[in-house]
Each structure stands twice: as C-alpha cells, then as structure tokens.
Amino acid sequence: MIITNNCFLRFTSILLIIFSASFVSAQGKYYPVNVSLWPKTLSLNKTNKDTATFNLSLLYTNIGKIKGVGIGLGYVVNNQDMSGININAGLTEIGGKLNGMSLSAIGNNNKKDIYGFQIAGFVNIAQNNIKGAQMSGLVNYLIGDLKGAQLSAVINIASSDVKGFQIGNSNITGENLTGAQIGTTFNVVSDKLNGVQVAPGNIAGENYGGQVGLLNVTGTNKGLQLGLVNIADYQLGIPVGIANIATKNGDIEWINYTSNFTLLNTGIKINAGKFVSIIEAGYDHFDSQDNQSWTLGAHYGYDFEFAKYYKISPDIGYVEIFDSKKGDTEHEFALQARVIGQIEFNKKIRFFTGIGYSHRFIINNGEDIKEGKFLVLAGFSLF
Numbered sequence: 422m423i424i425t426n427n428c429f430l431r432f433t434s435i436l437l438i439i440f441s442a443s444f445v446s447a448q449g450k451y452y453p454v455n456v457s458l459w460p461k462t463l464s465l466n467k468t469n470k471d472t473a474t475f476n477l478s479l480l481y482t483n484i485g486k487i488k489g490v491g492i493g494l495g496y497v498v499n500n501q502d503m504s505g506i507n508i509n510a511g512l513t514e515i516g517g518k519l520n521g522m523s524l525s526a527i528g529n530n531n532k533k534d535i536y537g538f539q540i541a542g543f544v545n546i547a548q549n550n551i552k553g554a555q556m557s558g559l560v561n562y563l564i565g566d567l568k569g570a571q572l573s574a575v576i577n578i579a580s581s582d583v584k585g586f587q588i589g590n591s592n593i594t595g596e597n598l599t600g601a602q603i604g605t606t607f608n609v610v611s612d613k614l615n616g617v618q619v620a621p622g623n624i625a626g627e628n629y630g631g632q633v634g635l636l637n638v639t640g641t642n643k644g645l646q647l648g649l650v651n652i653a654d655y656q657l658g659i660p661v662g663i664a665n666i667a668t669k670n671g672d673i674e675w676i677n678y679t680s681n682f683t684l685l686n687t688g689i690k691i692n693a694g695k696f697v698s699i700i701e702a703g704y705d706h707f708d709s710q711d712n713q714s715w716t717l718g719a720h721y722g723y724d725f726e727f728a729k730y731y732k733i734s735p736d737i738g739y740v741e742i743f744d745s746k747k748g749d750t751e752h753e754f755a756l757q758a759r760v761i762g763q764i765e766f767n768k769k770i771r772f773f774t775g776i777g778y779s780h781r782f783i784i785n786n787g788e789d790i791k792e793g794k795f796l797v798l799a800g801f802s803l804f
Contacts, residue, residue, distance in 0.1 A: 449466075449468050449469075449470030449471040449472060449485045450466065450467075450468075450471050450472070451471070451472045451473075452465055452466055452471060452472065452473045452474075453473070453474050453475065454473065454474070454475045454477075455471070455473035455475070455476045455477070455482075455484065456477045456479070457476070457477070457478050457479065457480075457481065457482040457483075457484070458479045458480050458481070459480060459481050460481060460482065460483040464482065466482075466484050468485070469483045469484060469485055469498070469500045470485040470500070470501075471484050471485050471486075472484070472485055472486040472487075472488060473486070473487055473488075473489070473491075474487075474488055474489035474490075475489050475490050475491075476489075476490070476491040476492070476493075476497075477491075477492050477493075478491065478492070478493035478494060478495060478496075478497045478509070479494055479495070480494065480495045480496070481495055481496045481497075481498075482496070482497045482498065483498045483500070484498070484499060484500065485499075485500050485501045486499065486500075486501045486502055486503065486504075486517075487499050487503045487504075487505060487507065488503075488504045488505060489504075489505045490505055490506050490507075490508075491503075491505070491506070491507040491508070491509070492507075492508050492509070493507070493508070493509035493510065493511060493513065493525075494509070494510045494511065495509075495510070495511040495512075496511050496512050496513075496514075497509050497511070497512070497513045497514070498514045498516075499513070499514070499515045499516065499517070500516040500517070501516055501517040502515075502517035502518045502519075502520070502533075503515050503517065503518070503519050503520070503521065503523070504520040504521055505520075505521045506521055506522050506523075506524075507521075507522070507523040507524065507525075508524045508525075509523075509524070509525040509526065510525075510526045510527075511525065511526065511527050512525060512527045512528050512529075512530075513525045513528075513529050513530070514529075514530045514531075514532075515529070515530070515531045515532065515533075516532050516533070517532070517533050518533045518534045518535070518536065519531050519533075519534070519535045519536065519537055519539070520536045520537060521536075521537045521538075522537050522538040522539075522540065523537075523538070523539055523540070524538075524540045524541075525540070525541050525542070526541070526542045527541065527542060527543055527544075528541045528542075528543050528544035528545065528546070528557075529541050529544075529545045529546065530546045530548075531545075531546065531547045531548065531549075532548045532549070533548070533549045534549045534550045534551070534552070534565075535547050535549075535550070535551040535552070535553055535555075536552050536553060537553045538553050538554050538555075538556065539551075539553075539554070539555045539556070539557075539561075540555075540556045540557070541556075541557040541558070542557070542558050543557060543558055543559045543560070544557060544559055544560045544561075544562070545557045545560070545561045545562065546562045546563075547562070547563045547564065547565070548564045548565070549564065549565045550565035550566045550567070550568075551563055551565070551566070551567045551568065551569055552568045552569060553568075553569045553570075554569045554570040554571070554572065555567075555570070555571045555572070555573075555577070556570075556571075556572045556573070557572075557573045557574075558573065558574050558575075559573060559574060559575045559576075560573060560575055560576050560577075560578070561573045561576070561577045561578065561589070562578045563578065563579040563580060563581075564580045564581070565580070565581050566579075566581045566582045566583070566584070567579045567581075567582070567583045567584065567585055568584045568585055569584075569585045570585050570586050570587070570588070571583075571585075571586075571587045571588070571589065571592070572587075572588045572589065573588075573589040573590070574589065574590060575589060575590045575591070576589055576590060576591045576592070576593070577589045577591070577592045577593065578593045578595075579593070579594050579595060580595040580596075581595055581596050582594070582596045582597045582598070582599070583597070583598045583599070583600060584599045584600055585599075585600045586600045586601040586602065586603070587600075587601075587602045587603070587604075587608075588602075588603045588604075589604060589605075590604060590605050590606050591604050591605075591606050591607050591608070591609075591620075592604045592607075592608045592609070592620075593608075593609045593611075594609065594610045594611065595611050595612075596611060596612045596613075597610070597612045597613045597614075597615065598610045598613070598614050598615065598616055598618075598625075599615045599616055600616045601616050601617045601618075601619070602616075602617070602618045602619070602620070602623075603619045603620070604618075604619070604620035604621075605620065605621070606620060606621060606622065607620050607621065607622035607623065607624070608620045608622070608623045608624070608634075609624045609625075610624070610625040610626065611626055612626045612627065613625075613626060613627045613629060614626075614627065614628045614629060614630050614632070614639070614644070615629050615630055616630045616631075617630050617631040617632075617633065618630075618631070618632045618633065618634070618637075619633045619634065620634050621634050621635045621636070622634055622635065622636045622637075622638075623636070623637045623638065623648075624638045624639070625638075625639045625640075626639070626640050627639060627640055627641045627642075627643070628641070628642045628643065628644045628645075628646065628653075628658065629643050629644050630644045630645075631644050631645040631646075631647065632644075632645070632646045632647070632648065632651075633647045633648065634647075634648045635648055635649045635650070636648060636649065636650050636652070637650070637651045637652065637660075637662075638652045638653075639652075639653050639654075640653070640654045640655070641653065641654060641655045641657060642655070642656050642657060642658040642660065643657050643658045644658045644659075645658060645659050645660075645661070646658065646659070646660040646661065646662065646665070647661045647662065648661075648662045649662055649663050649664070650662055650663065650664045650665075650666070651664070651665045651666065651693070652666045652667075652668070653666070653667050653668070653693065654667070654668050654669045655667065655669050655670050655694075656670060656671060656693040656694035656696065657670075657694060659696070660693050660694075660696050660698075661721070662698065662721075663698060663700065663719050664691055664698050664700065665691060665693035665696055665697075665698045666691060666693055667692070667693035667694055670693075670694055671691065671692050671693045671694065672691075672692040673689055673690070673691050673692070673804065674689065674690040674692075674771065674802040674803065674804055675687070675688075675689060675690075675802060675803045675804055676688055676689065676690050676699070676701065676773075676800060676801075676802040677800050677801060677802070677803075678773070678798050678799060678800020678801070679798065679799065679800060680796060680797060680798035680799075681707060681794075681795075681796065681797050681798075682703070682706065682707065682708075682716075682740075682755075682757075682779055682794070682796055682798075683703030683704065683705055683706050683707065683715075683716050684703075684704060684705035684707070685703060685704045685705060686701055686702070686703040686704075686716075686798075686800070687701065687702060687703075688700050688701025688702060688718075689701075690802060692724065695723055695724050695725075696721075696722075696723055696724075697720075697721070697722040697723060697724055697734055697736060698719070698720070698721055698722075699718075699719065699720040699721075699722070699736065699738070700718075700719050701717075701718050701719075701720075702715065702716065702717050702718075703715060703716035703717075703718070703740075704716075706742055706744070708781065708792070708794070709742065709744040709746075713744070713745035713746070714742065714743060714744045714745065715743050716740050716741065716742050716743065717740070717741045717743070718738055718739060718740035718741065718757075719738055719739055720736040720737065720738030720757070720759070721736055721737060721738065722734050722735055722736025722737070722759075722761075723735065723736075729765075730764055730765040731762070731763070731764055731765075732762070732763040733760065733761070733762050733763075734760070734761045734762075734763065735758075735759070735760045735761075736758075736759050736761070737756075737757065737758050737759075738756070738757045738758075738759070739754065739755075739756060739757075740754060740755045740756075740757060740779075741753075741754050742754055742755060742781070751783065751784065751785040752782075752783075752784040752785075753781070753782070753783045753784075754781070754782055755779045755780060755781040755782065756779070756780050756782075757777055757778065757779045757780075757796065758777050758778050759775050759776070759777030759778075759796060759798070760775055760776060760777060761773050761774070761775030761798070762774060762775060763802075769803060769804060770801060770802075770803060771801060771802045771803075772800075772801050773799070773800060773801070773802065774798065774799040774800075775796075775797075775798050775799075776795070776796060776797055776798075777795075777796035777798075778793065778794070778795060778796060779793070779794045779795075779796050780792070780793050780794075781793075781794065
C-alpha cells in the first residue's frame with residue numbers, strides 16, 4: 422500500500438512538472454530587458470510569446486508583449502497586447518491591443534483595439550477600434566470605429582463610425598460621422614452626418630449638420646449646405662449657394678422678363694424645396710453709356726405659397742454689369758433686393774411681376790460712384 426502511494430505521488434509530481442513546463446512554454450518567459458538583432462538566433466528572447474519591460478530591436482524583433490518601452494531600428498512584431506511606448510525607425514506590427522503610443526517612421530499595423538496613439542511617417546492601419554488618434558504623413562486606415570481623431574497629409578479612412586474628427590487632404594467615413602471632417606479635396610460620409618464637412622467637395626448619405634464647400638452632395642438634407650452648388654435628393658434643410666438642386670422635391674423653370682434695369686432678361690430658376698436660386702443674363706442695361714451692354718446675375722430667395730397657384734418670392738442678388746465703353750480699370754455691379762409675385766396659369770406656364778431696389782456701384786481708379794434705383798419687372802416662366 423505504501424509502495425502504491427509512493428508511485429501515485431511520483432506520477433502526480435511528474436504530471437505537475439509536465440503541466441507547469443507546458444504552461445511556462447505557452448506563456449513564454451519574462452525579460453526585464455530584451456535585445457534582439459534577429460528572432461531566436463540573435464536575440465535574448467527565444468519565442469514569440471515572451472514578455473519584456475524594455476525592448477531594444479536592432480533589426481528585427483518578434484516577441485509576445487512589450488509592457489513598458491520599446492525602441493527599434495527596423496521591424497518590430499509585438500504578437501499580443503502592448504502597454505507603454507514604442508518608438509521605431511521602421512515598421513511596427515501589434516497583434517493585440519495597444520494601450521499607449523506606437524511611433525514608427527514607416528508605419529504601424531494594429532490588429533485589435535487602440536487606446537492611445539498611432540503615429541507614422543507613412544501609413545497607419547488599425548483593424549479594430551480606436552479610442553485616441555491616428556497621425557501619419559500619408560494614409561490612416563481604420564476598419565472599426567473611431568472615437569478621437571485621424572490626421573494625415575493625404576487620406577483618412579474609417580470603415581465604420583467616427584465620433585471625433587478627420588483632418589487630411591481627403592477623408593472617408595464608412596458609416597456615421599459625429600464630429601468634423603476637414604479636407605483640402607473631398608470628404609465622404611456614407612451614412613449620416615451629424616457634424617460638419619469642410620472641403621471643396623463634400624458627400625454625405627444624409628446631412629443633419631453642415632456641409633461647407635464648392636460642391637455639396639447629400640441624399641436627404643436636414644441641415645445646412647453652404648457652397649456654390651448644393652445638391653440633394655430631398656431638400657428639407659437650408660441650402661445657400663448659387664445653384665441649389667433637389668432632384669426629388671425640386672423644380673427648374675426657364676424665366677424671361679423685362680425690367681427698368683435691363684430690357685431683356687433670361688435665365689433659370691431652380692427650386693430646392695422652398696428655396697430658390699436664380700441664374701440669369703440680361704441685355705441692354707438702361708443706365709449704361711450705350712446699348713452695347715449686358716449683365717450676368719445670381720439671386721437667392723424663398724417661395725411662400727399662399728394658395729395653390731400663387732407664390733410670393735423675396736430674393737436678394739448680385740448683378741455684374743458689362744459695358745462696351747467701360748475702361749479696363751472700371752468695375753460696375755449692382756446689389757438688389759426684390760419681391761416677386763407669381764401666378765400659375767397651367768403646369769407649363771407661369772406669369773410673374775415684382776418690385777424691388779437696386780444699388781449700383783461704379784469703381785473707377787479708386788473713385789466710387791453709388792446710385793440707387795427703384796425696380797419694376799414683369800415676365801413669364803416655362804416648364
């Protein structure tokens with residue numbers, strides 16, 4: 422019986438030793454300081470499951486965890502979580518979570534969440550979520566959500582939601598943006614914009630905030646569009662621009678009229694919801710020196726419907742005046758405010774008349790001439 426017990430104890434001890442050895446092997450070893458020129462052969466750590474508090478990578482390091490400080494000159498692979506600061510002259514790859522900062526001259530590739538910063542000279546890639554920031558000289562690419570910031574010289578891409586801001590040459594958000602996009606070429610939000618886009622070109626699935634640029638495009642606008650051209654499928658917000666277009670709840674009219682400002686005028690009136698933008702050209706400006714004169718103007722207003730076939734439309738506008746006898750140093754233009762009443766004769770023809778005020782400015786060799794004039798106009802529109 423005693424022999425049996427001794428055998429059992431020895432067998433149990435052997436199993437514990439084997440189990441402990443395999444556990445240590447699975448977890449790897451701990452190194453307060455690790456130095457690596459090349460994994461396994463010229464490195465203190467021998468497996469990709471080891472842990473170091475301070476890691477010095479002279480060329481290539483493949484380690485499990487860095488919990489402290491890492492300094493590298495080439496390629497650093499951190500297979501599991503990293504906590505602390507990594508500074509690398511080359512490329513860094515982190516297989517787990519980053520809690521801290523990874524600064525690499527070439528690029529960073531993080532396969533899980535980031536709670537901190539990725540900073541790279543060229544490219545940052547995060548394959549999960551970021552609560553912090555990505556900063557690079559060329560490209561930031563995020564597959565998950567961003568709560569923080571992306572800053573790059575060329576392009577920022579977030580495949581999912583962004584709660585924060587993107588600043589770069591171009592910015593793309595795959596789903597919703599709550600915050601801001603600021604770009605020098607274009608911004609894209611695939612789903613809902615709950616913030617602001619500022620760039621020459623802005624695109625959003627739905628706009629509940631603001632788009633500021635030369636061209637703004639959205640599916641449904643329930644916010645502000647401020648630009649030269651604003652386009653929406655449904656215009657339910659406020660578009661401010663030279664041309665405001667709504668493809669689903671808008672209209673375009675061909676307008677023709679005469680006035681005591683210019684004899685003949687023609688142009689287009691674009692309705693986007695209730696907002697109106699008018700682009701027109703005129704011939705024979707009455708206050709010019711001869712009949713060889715024409716105008717080019719843009720007006721912005723709003724349609725108030727008082728009955729089914731009646732509208733009152735106040736607008737304001739700018740009119741450039743071209744006169745064949747003007748000198749090269751002379752500049753002439755007018756600022757106008759008008760109130761126009763319209764009646765719909767049928768679905769194709771509308772008649773309108775209006776009154777207003779025009780203030781003309783003549784700038785010649787630094788001398789300004791200002792003249793005011795009461796406006797009267799009448800005409801019709803088609804389509």
